[in-house]
Amino acid sequence: MKNYFKILTNGLLKENPLLVLSIGLCSSLAVTTNMFSGLGMGLAMTFVLFMSELIISIFRKHIPDAIRLPVFIIIIAAFTTIVQLLLNAYLPALSDSLGVFLPLIVVNCIIMGRVEAFASKNNPLAAGLDAIGMGLGYTWVLVTISFFRELLGTGTIFGNTVFDKSYAIGFFSDSPGGFFVFGLLIALSLGIQKLAGNGKSK
Amino acid sequence: MSELLKIFIKAVLVDNVILVQYLALCPFMGMTSSTEKSFGMGIATSFVIVLATMVTYPIYHFILVPCKLEFLQTLIFILVIASLVQLVEFYLKKSAPALYSSMGVFLALITTNCAVLAVTFKCIANNFNYIQSIVYALGASGGFLLSMVIMSGVRERMRSSDVPAFLKGKAILFITASLLSLSFMGFKGLIK
Numbered sequence: 001m002k003n004y005f006k007i008l009t010n011g012l013l014k015e016n017p018l019l020v021l022s023i024g025l026c027s028s029l030a031v032t033t034n035m036f037s038g039l040g041m042g043l044a045m046t047f048v049l050f051m052s053e054l055i056i057s058i059f060r061k062h063i064p065d066a067i068r069l070p071v072f073i074i075i076i077a078a079f080t081t082i083v084q085l086l087l088n089a090y091l092p093a094l095s096d097s098l099g100v101f102l103p104l105i106v107v108n109c110i111i112m113g114r115v116e117a118f119a120s121k122n123n124p125l126a127a128g129l130d131a132i133g134m135g136l137g138y139t140w141v142l143v144t145i146s147f148f149r150e151l152l153g154t155g156t157i158f159g160n161t162v163f164d165k166s167y168a169i170g171f172f173s174d175s176p177g178g179f180f181v182f183g184l185l186i187a188l189s190l191g192i193q194k195l196a197g198n199g200k201s202k
Numbered sequence: 203m204s205e206l207l208k209i210f211i212k213a214v215l216v217d218n219v220i221l222v223q224y225l226a227l228c229p230f231m232g233m234t235s236s237t238e239k240s241f242g243m244g245i246a247t248s249f250v251i252v253l254a255t256m257v258t259y260p261i262y263h264f265i266l267v268p269c270k271l272e273f274l275q276t277l278i279f280i281l282v283i284a285s286l287v288q289l290v291e292f293y294l295k296k297s298a299p300a301l302y303s304s305m306g307v308f309l310a311l312i313t314t315n316c317a318v319l320a321v322t323f324k325c326i327a328n329n330f331n332y333i334q335s336i337v338y339a340l341g342a343s344g345g346f347l348l349s350m351v352i353m354s355g356v357r358e359r360m361r362s363s364d365v366p367a368f369l370k371g372k373a374i375l376f377i378t379a380s381l382l383s384l385s386f387m388g389f390k391g392l393i394k
Contacts, residue, residue, distance in 0.1 A: 022372060025227035026316045073284060073313075077277040085273060100323050103276040107314045109228055175222050176384040183376025187368050 007126055011133035017110045018141045019189045024110035027101045028142055029178040035158050037097040038146030039139065044087065044102065046135025048079045049111050050128060053119040057127035060120050072115050073106070080106040110138060141185070148181050149173060206337045208393055209330075213341025215389040219317050220349040221382055226317035230353060231375055233308070240354035241347075246308045248343030250290065251318050254283050255339035258322040259332060279322055284313045317346055352382060 017023055024045075031041040052075050056063070063071050084102050087095040095102060105111070114134055119127040150156055153173030155163045171177045219225045229247070234240045258279050266272055291309045294302040312318060321342045325335035356378055365374050 022231060023228065025231065026224050029227065030224040070281070070284060073280055074277065077280050081273065081276050084276065100320050100327070103323060104316045104320060106276055106280050107316045107319050109314055112314055171384075174387060175224065176380040176387065178224065179376045179380035179383055183369070183373045183380060186371075186376065187373035190371065190373065191368055 004126065004129055008129045008133045011130065011135070011137035012140070013137070013189075015134075016137045016141065016189075017113075017134055018138060019186055021113075023113055024108045024138065025182075027104060027108060028138070028145065029175075029182060030101050031098055032142055032146035032149055032178060033153065033173050034097070034150045034156075035143060035146045037094060038142040040087075040091070040094040041098055041101065042135070042139025042142040044083050044098075045105055045108060045110070045138055046132070048076065048083055048105050049114065049135045050131040051079045052076045052111055052115055053127040053131040054124055056115050057119040057122060057124040063120075068120065069116075072112065072120075076111055076115070077106045110134060145178070145181050145185065149177055153177060206334065209334055209337050210341040210344075212393050213338050214345040214348065215386065216393055217342075218345040218349055218386050219321075219342050220346060221379065221386045223320075225320050226315050226346060229308075229311070229315060230350065230379070231372070234350060234354040234357055237351060237354045237358060240350040242304055243308045244343075244347035244350040247312055247315060247317065248340075248347055250283070250287060250309075250312050250315075251321050251343040251346070252336065252339045253290070254279075254286055254318050254322050255325055255335050257286060258282055259325060259335050262326055275323070275326070279319060283318055283322070287313045317342065349382065349386075353379070356382070 011017065013019075015021060018025065018028055027041060027045070032038045052072075055075055056072060080103060083105065084095070087098075087102065114130065118130050122130070147157065149172045150158075151162060152169050153171070155161060155165050155168040169177075172181065213219075217223060220227065220230050226247070229243050233243045261278065261282060262272075262275065266274060266278065271278075287309055291302075294309075321339055325338055328338075330338060357375070360374070360378070369377060
């Protein structure tokens with residue numbers, strides 16, 4: 001039981017896909033100019049990751065080793081298409097703001113990485129928990145980045161005005177701001193881990 | 203002609219794949235530790251981007267559209283790109299072993315490079331014709347190569363510089379990318 005709990009929480013901090021492993025970066029910087037699309041992207045990605053890990057874990061003993069990568073890609077692409085069609089139908093605003101990055105979930109390294117490293121070797125329960133942990137780890141980082149970028153770049157949070165737009169720093173909404181905020185976030189998370197490590201050794 | 207030149211310049215500088223559009227950040231962060239490596243990766247990826255665009259464009263317009271299967275775009279394109287990369291790999295292995303040994307390691311990674319898939323999508327989304335698509339693909343891959351080489355040059359210089367302790371490691375790479383991206387924003391007014 002404890003083991004399963006560990007799998008679930010692994011992705012949140014210790015092996016956070018974005019902050020620690022630095023994979024799946026592209027979408028995380030591109031869609032975080034506002035919190036709405038940051039959160040939407042995080043959840044869409046979590047859904048695809050969860051379904052793909054579950055399906056692949058169930059069929060892991062039946063997929064021949066030599067062609068496993070193409071099989072994985074087809075399964076991931078199928079779920080990406082499902083998400084794409086669903087968002088198009090029910091949340092067209094979100095699907096517009098995510099743009100080309102919605103279909104690009106299929107080449108998100110996090111999914112391929114987790115499927116290959118985890119789901120193809122573990123039972124469906126563990127794979128599902130791993131997907132939820134990794135997905136939420138991805139989502140919270142996205143929401144954090146987009147919080148700062150939206151607040152500083154446009155002066156709003158979830159579209160609600162916090163301060164006047166004329167005080168906003170446009171730099172944060174543009175491409176350089178994304179790199180900048182993410183760089184500081186990595187420095188912060190490394191710093192916290194270092195502090196926590198020092199505390200333990202004492 | 204000037205139309206094509208505009209598409210090209212726009213793809214290289216104004217809409218730079220990596221620094222402005224945030225595509226292909228994985229190789230940008232992982233493969234730029236030396237100029238040689240980043241150049242190899244850049245050339246290999248450029249080759250695949252152009253090839254993928256040349257192949258996916260007719261597939262979309264002559265197979266998917268007449269059959270009303272546009273919603274399968276993602277699935278078909280990624281399959282086409284994956285098998286294309288595999289074919290290129292086989293071909294190089296047999297006919298140009300020297301090139302293969304310098305490019306081969308990168309090729310397998312290119313399948314999951316988002317720049318390839320994104321360029322093919324954008325050619326469709328922008329309603330380019332065939333020539334325009336190829337020019338756009340050439341421009342995008344030129345921009346990719348350019349920013350890879352710039353980044354690796356900066357990183358080689360950075361080894362001898364004094365980085366603040368809290369930014370050591372990955373964080374400084376993103377700050378560097380941010381500054382590079384800032385300088386690329388200067389091209390924004392270039393094309394209306």
